[in-house]
């Protein structure tokens with residue numbers, strides 16, 4: 164079993180990833196930590212509680228902070244045109260959800276949970292890296308106690324999606340992302356290089372909704388607004404960014420990796436760009452020296468990923 168903390172900004176594709184983690188038999192979801200990004204921290208936290216309630220998820224929800232690691236960074240608006248005004252595809256999520264959060268802020272929840280399960284916790288982070296960076300800042304020693312960190316974010320051998328240089332999760336808090344990529348914990352980055360190859364068609368989602376019971380039906384309803392947004396990018400369906408990171412945890416053989424130190428550009432026109440120095444390439448001294456080699460995904464068996472998502476989400480829960 165993989166003990167997973169899911170750091171998330173729900174978010175439509177976050178919702179699919181959450182249901183994957185909840186349903187998969189080899190995953191023990193031990194915590195959900197929220198971060199801002201697809202919507203404000205109040206909205207993403209409300210949405211996490213809503214999904215916990217609707218899907219009977221046992222894991223506690225811990226609320227993250229609502230600003231970047233460097234508080235002087237300018238705030239840009241929320242992507243309501245992708246995720247809806249409510250962050251979940253305008254399905255009409257209630258204003259408040261009658262469930263309590265864990266009393267601890269997200270980064271403290273991460274620290275405590277890692278320390279209670281040394282060497283066992285996988286952190287799957289599919290929003291901005293703010294909570295992880297705050298956890299490292301408060302308790303740097305946890306880095307060697309984490310089993311691994313799987314990140315959805317970044318774009319390495321291709322353009323970004325929020326600027327020509329940068330992917331949105333990393334661009335949303337570049338200082339935090341650079342701290343996470345350069346820390347001495349094993350990181351695997353599942354970026355646009357593979358997520359944009361992983362498109363779930365409308366018919367596949369409909370089949371999941373037909374076989375997966377009430378939970379899958381809600382997921383399908385949430386996803387429709389996002390699919391309409393993606394019509395300008397893909398022929399039919401949705402890119403399942405965040406689910407790819409969750410699939411990596413249980414089926415890493417579906418991904419091709421490349422190892423090397425990673426830095427994140429902080430400031431300037433390439434703000435938020437992710438750049439890896441591959442281990443097999445020699446350069447003169449640079450800002451990538453003496454940092455841990457991390458893995459990025461450079462290719463994916465997209466059909467294999469989609470089939471595993473279908474199988475996992477399309478199961479009616481036993482309960």
Ligand SMILES: [Ca+2]
Pocket residue numbers: 171172173174176177201289290405
């Ligand atoms: Ca996300």
